[in-house]
Amino acid sequence: MNGKKWNSAGLKGWLYLLPAMVFLGGFMVYPLIDVFVYSFEEGYHSASQTYFGIGLYNYSYILHDPYFLQAVKNTFLLVVITVPLSTGIALVISVGLNSIRAFRDLFQTLYFLPYVTNTLAVGLVFMILFQKTAYTDGFINLIITWFGGESVDFIGGPYWAKMFVLCFYTIWVVMPFKILILTSALASVNQDYYKAARIDGTSKWRIFTRITLPMISPMVYYLIITGFIGAFKAYSDVVALFGTDLNAAGMNTIVGYVYDMLYGNSGGYPSYASAAAIILFMIVLTITCLNLLSSGKHVYH
Amino acid sequence: MDNTADYRTLEKRAQRKDAFIKAGTYGILLVWAVMVLFPFYWMVLTSLKSYGTYNSEYVPALFTLSPTLENYRDAFTAVPLGRYLLNTAVFTVCTTATMVVVVTLAAFAFARLEFRGRDGVFVGFLSLMMIPNELVVVTNFVTVTELNMRNTFQGLILPSVMSVFYIYLLKENFEQIPDSLYKAAKVDGTSDLKYLIKVMIPISKPTLVTITILKIIECWNSYVWPRLITDDQAYYLVSNGIQEIRENGFGRENIPAMMAAVVVISAPLIVLFLAFRRKIMDGVSRGGIKG
Numbered sequence: 001m002n003g004k005k006w007n008s009a010g011l012k013g014w015l016y017l018l019p020a021m022v023f024l025g026g027f028m029v030y031p032l033i034d035v036f037v038y039s040f041e042e043g044y045h046s047a048s049q050t051y052f053g054i055g056l057y058n059y060s061y062i063l064h065d066p067y068f069l070q071a072v073k074n075t076f077l078l079v080v081i082t083v084p085l086s087t088g089i090a091l092v093i094s095v096g097l098n099s100i101r102a103f104r105d106l107f108q109t110l111y112f113l114p115y116v117t118n119t120l121a122v123g124l125v126f127m128i129l130f131q132k133t134a135y136t137d138g139f140i141n142l143i144i145t146w147f148g149g150e151s152v153d154f155i156g157g158p159y160w161a162k163m164f165v166l167c168f169y170t171i172w173v174v175m176p177f178k179i180l181i182l183t184s185a186l187a188s189v190n191q192d193y194y195k196a197a198r199i200d201g202t203s204k205w206r207i208f209t210r211i212t213l214p215m216i217s218p219m220v221y222y223l224i225i226t227g228f229i230g231a232f233k234a235y236s237d238v239v240a241l242f243g244t245d246l247n248a249a250g251m252n253t254i255v256g257y258v259y260d261m262l263y264g265n266s267g268g269y270p271s272y273a274s275a276a277a278i279i280l281f282m283i284v285l286t287i288t289c290l291n292l293l294s295s296g297k298h299v300y301h
Numbered sequence: 302m303d304n305t306a307d308y309r310t311l312e313k314r315a316q317r318k319d320a321f322i323k324a325g326t327y328g329i330l331l332v333w334a335v336m337v338l339f340p341f342y343w344m345v346l347t348s349l350k351s352y353g354t355y356n357s358e359y360v361p362a363l364f365t366l367s368p369t370l371e372n373y374r375d376a377f378t379a380v381p382l383g384r385y386l387l388n389t390a391v392f393t394v395c396t397t398a399t400m401v402v403v404v405t406l407a408a409f410a411f412a413r414l415e416f417r418g419r420d421g422v423f424v425g426f427l428s429l430m431m432i433p434n435e436l437v438v439v440t441n442f443v444t445v446t447e448l449n450m451r452n453t454f455q456g457l458i459l460p461s462v463m464s465v466f467y468i469y470l471l472k473e474n475f476e477q478i479p480d481s482l483y484k485a486a487k488v489d490g491t492s493d494l495k496y497l498i499k500v501m502i503p504i505s506k507p508t509l510v511t512i513t514i515l516k517i518i519e520c521w522n523s524y525v526w527p528r529l530i531t532d533d534q535a536y537y538l539v540s541n542g543i544q545e546i547r548e549n550g551f552g553r554e555n556i557p558a559m560m561a562a563v564v565v566i567s568a569p570l571i572v573l574f575l576a577f578r579r580k581i582m583d584g585v586s587r588g589g590i591k592g
Contacts, residue, residue, distance in 0.1 A: 118522045
């Protein structure tokens, strides 16, 4: 091989990569570095682009901001409630789906619908279903009163009620992905194991806990990790239910706090936004690592 | 005799238990199907009720006998819903088209071309998949603002183009095409670009279609970036439009008209989904995560 030919081939490779590298460099690598720089620049002013000094003040500011602490609390509650619940329900539904033949395709298609809907748009439907106004109690309250309960405004009412709708909607939104992943995992379990177990007369429950669950455990772990990451980044479904002024509603999330600091009525503070985004990233990273470490012990490969 | 009778009752009991489990399974599946479908039913139902009917129902009616399309007219005349749809269509087409070209070229370079540093760059690309969008949005916001690209399509589109995961997906696909084809083409003197267009793209069409559809869904539903970068209604996408309708809306709280807008916004994606059901579900199960 002569050197010249090698060179032109090498150049061509870089040429093909160039557009992707320009986009990634400009909108991912550079911002990634810059966000850390911003987060340490104290008193940054976006109009004059000046700052006083370098330090941890931005972090200390947001860690003492009651809005941020409220956002952290909301986000953690959302994560702790929705991730186990949605994974559990998805598991039940997928096992059910896997055990039937008639209408299976129909059910699978229906279950996937929320994935392709606009979170903001369908969130409005949930809002009117749960909302109690001067004109109407709303559909959900209608059901609650049928069963003899007390009607409650889920959108502008007490904290637990708002948290309930948010969790409910979040689960509704994330379910299609989980059901899809679990049904394909279940379908790919080697049928020979089941045949052998049936010949041995093993009970169904035992088959499930001893064969099915271990075989699909890598996928369950995958869903738990992506579920954690997704729920920590909750934002647009919250906006859909409670509007853009989430601090006033007391329902802000960490991501919402980042955007509020960046833009809007409370915006103009990219340094605070950066610090909050980095804290979010650290939380997600820590949980992912912990999950990966613990999965090494429990997951059957 | 006794033994056979025993066996029969046992079998009967087992059958009954099976039937019971089966009924329970269908019951659970049906409940979830209703939970999924009900919001869709409710939005269509509400959009067909007239403003007066809706507001006079203290206890919401579960069906309507006098459907009206006036809300759909309101949705297009009282608020610029048509404009929002057009903006979203432009944004979706431009972003998706650019993405497909950029991703195809990069995947081809990784899969077929040989150059020093290729594998290193590929690992670098993959590691970018772990970076959450929230982390880079701060700087991108400042960048686009400083470039005076707020309220422009460039500002909306450029930061939304890249999806590293699709490069990975397409590269895997390209690598399955046998080397012998490439060598034969080289002997014939076919250029790399021609080989990519004439051979690799047609063979990888299913993957390309999947990528395109997934990106279309992502674009159609994107909310955060458009919200940060546009405050002029003339550049709103549907997600921001619906939020605008909700907050400042029809001059009064007109929920039926709002639901009509919601139906109009949701319909295109549902049609797309029903048309490409297998492809979409396949693509998502290979690694799409709702963004």
